[in-house]
Amino acid sequence: MSILFTDCRLLLRSEGVYSVMDGFLGVEGAYIDYIGKDRPKKGYSTEKRMGGALLMPGLVNAHGHAAMTLLRGVGSELPLQDWLFGKIIPIEDRMIADDIRWGTLYAVMEMLACGTTCFADMYSFTLEETEAIEDCGIKANICSLPLICGDPTLEAHECDRILKAAEYHRAIDARGEGRILSDFCVHSEYLSTEKTLGPYLEIARELGARIQIHISETEKEQLECIERHGCTPMEYFERSGALDNPVCAAHGVWLTDSDIEIAREKGVTVAHCPSSNMKLASGFAPVKKMLDMGVNVALGTDGCASNNNLNMFEEMHLAALIHKGDGREPSAVSPAAVLDMATINGAKAMGRPDCGRLEVGARADIVALNMNALHMRPALDIPALLCYSAQGSDVLMTMADGRILYKNGEFLTIDEEKVTAEFERCCGRLLG
């Protein structure tokens, strides 16, 4: 199957600079095989006229908990610890595999409709989640068996999450023709102990696994870690050896300068989650400083209960605005930096070096954006338009690995009506 896109604009990236070219883009199988101003000589089996739409890389949601769609709006206006332990976890404790299946598939629809082609996910019932989504065509890095083991009396051999980690990893990794990857996950410093962390990391190291972590999300977490261990969470994880694997650390709101230096040195990605950090009153992550110091910063929605949606265009908008306001620097966190965060930086963090940009030889993870929307005129400065004006609803088409998954409001690989009905049934059971 090959597709040639015509009558479109292409958002290209060269050495960190974005430009827009009117032209043609060819897709052969899962890859982009042509980009040019002129019609390619090669023939394609399908030709799609795009009506002047902008083709841009699929968005990469680098941190989230997809099935939390089920909990959208639960516990509004509470600080993180009360929200998490008082409202969220009591409902999560009642969740069964069925909830995760439908909650995740529902989340996938929401993400595809707003241009996300790849997402990181940290939740439970991950085998069932993988089964539910492996055929729908979206890409996901699933934390196969997250280490959430905060009981200091527990030894490693008493924690089944450690014993089964390798087994789960092998069961999930590379499913769906490689679209699903398995990550290891240490929930956080405060929900892990040295006794359980060591053995878990040993397995991660053997497998060379990527690790997802929540890091320095709140001041409380930061201060309590210093009290418990005499060091920051970043330092704690560095000492434990966690950062010797590829790590994607969510939030990083309270990172110190020396934490940021560790992140840079160890190649840790920080997944910035602006909506969630504001909604839970955690604060503003030092994104400008991280970018200036050379850290790979990605972007994530976090879960729906602290956002409350999965719209990466909103996160882009927030990432572009809030650091200008917070640091009183109008040039802080440029549109190009935000586009990088939402695409190529996330792809890198997720072990997908051939994703996150439009380039010959890269994966055909492509979003078509409506440039005829009222708020997209005049189209003077397209990277700025994408960050300050574009809406998730401007997405006309979402393609991953050369396969169209969403187009003009329709899901091509998911039965929207059925998933919505099952999702509402699960919500009713959990929240009713």
Added chain:
Amino acid sequence: MSILFTDCRLLLRSEGVYSVMDGFLGVEGAYIDYIGKDRPKKGYSTEKRMGGALLMPGLVNAHGHAAMTLLRGVGSELPLQDWLFGKIIPIEDRMIADDIRWGTLYAVMEMLACGTTCFADMYSFTLEETEAIEDCGIKANICSLPLICGDPTLEAHECDRILKAAEYHRAIDARGEGRILSDFCVHSEYLSTEKTLGPYLEIARELGARIQIHISETEKEQLECIERHGCTPMEYFERSGALDNPVCAAHGVWLTDSDIEIAREKGVTVAHCPSSNMKLASGFAPVKKMLDMGVNVALGTDGCASNNNLNMFEEMHLAALIHKGDGREPSAVSPAAVLDMATINGAKAMGRPDCGRLEVGARADIVALNMNALHMRPALDIPALLCYSAQGSDVLMTMADGRILYKNGEFLTIDEEKVTAEFERCCGRLLG
């Protein structure tokens, strides 16, 4: 003409608390004449089944410069003074009435599509603007002849804006069956002088006119005013007598506690413009403090060149999030407070006490919102959904004074194709 809305949910407000009721809403002429759970006994000429949509009050955009749609994206990433004097004003100096006509009508489409039924506007060529929009059905408070007279050598009789202010006011006020109101406007402390302000205010006082002002937008403005006059802009305008008229003061980022106390005492509305204040790196307005101290806070988009769109749902989202992040208080600026800011508080500021809420006897300024969008499920907490999850694109219908102006992507009173073509022509001339 009378309309009965059925199969809908109604966002109601009682003593500052929002609730949602499944029911019926009747419109007779320009007013709401029925709200109830049961079908009214009275017959209506038209009945509209709304498919479970939420009816909510039309949004009130309390500060902006509509025709700046023409300048969307101009001068990204610059601080206010460089952006304004270096990029924006040189283009504005080339604007003619034709640009304002089409730029404003284009802005009106953008606002209607996102649920705005009433907007405040501070710009130029206001007679032509009024003519352009008076028949389209949207409501607007137009600054008929803004005082922008920062030349300290100029006497009042040398400033034609002062001499003609009453004449313009009478020519504009109450046009379009009262949908268009004329406001007076003092651009700012830094673009006015005592010599010109006094005579202008005298006319405003005689007419009992509302006054729109930019106030304490940047730290620079605040400090320079203190240097020039030994007092803050709020104090300066209090001393000058400006605050004896009803005032809507945009921004208020740098208001001191004592400024806020003056605003409360004098009944000054502060129009919060979160996108613009972040984009131009002005900072975060003390919105929580203003609300706590009892100031009437409204919400505005500001102009497109510093936003870059006219989507009030985005401003609601930002207003609900950024003060939680900035003040590290998860309960700061609640969804109910944000809904008030975006509706009833703005209506009050604009001298429209019968607008801004769904209530029998209130104006039928109504937005129908799609509750079947993926990001609107589960609908646990609708005020929270409206602030954290809803999108401008969820607007199905916008009605003002009982007249449907926008429905399912179509404008019923504006020729979208013609306006867009003329708008693009003007953009080409100004920016080309």
